[in-house]
Amino acid sequence: MTHEQRLASLGITLPPPPKPVATYATIVQHGDLLYTAGHGPLRADGTWLVGKLGATLDVAAGREAARLNGLAMLARLRAHLGSLDRVARIVKVLGFVNATAEFTDHPQVINGFSDLMAQVFGEVGIAARSAVGAPSLPSGIAVEIEAIVAVA
Numbered sequence: 001m002t003h004e005q006r007l008a009s010l011g012i013t014l015p016p017p018p019k020p021v022a023t024y025a026t027i028v029q030h031g032d033l034l035y036t037a038g039h040g041p042l043r044a045d046g047t048w049l050v051g052k053l054g055a056t057l058d059v060a061a062g063r064e065a066a067r068l069n070g071l072a073m074l075a076r077l078r079a080h081l082g083s084l085d086r087v088a089r090i091v092k093v094l095g096f097v098n099a100t101a102e103f104t105d106h107p108q109v110i111n112g113f114s115d116l117m118a119q120v121f122g123e124v125g126i127a128a129r130s131a132v133g134a135p136s137l138p139s140g141i142a143v144e145i146e147a148i149v150a151v152a
Helices: 003-009 059-081 106-125
Strands: 027-030 033-036 087-098 128-134 143-151
Touching: 003 106, 027 059, 033 059, 059 087, 059 106, 059 143, 087 106, 106 128, 106 143
Parallel strands: 087 128
Antiparallel strands: 027 033, 033 143, 087 143
């Protein structure tokens, strides 16, 4: 089953690819590697999922935010590549969690993204990963995620 077929079998409809909110490229390709800009948790209605883990959001809400990041990134990858079937591997993921100093479940939050990538891409969707806390993120978003993706 191809990545596009797997996405369809999961019943996932991707949102429109997000546009940059400042002066940067959303994806830079160098050889067979794509470097994505940080993606935020953009809802279907165009609003951001905002909040701070450990204060206004719990782990379940954080996981949903990270999943929304994943949907936005998939949309951006498809727009850049023409098809998700060109993804050879998700190589590296860096996730930032807008969290209080006491919050320690950053990996559980970023699993919302990683689980989606594994569902869509199978084994090649499981990447090396870092999940870190941040005292704030742009526009108050709950999670920001960037990735390095190998393409065929």
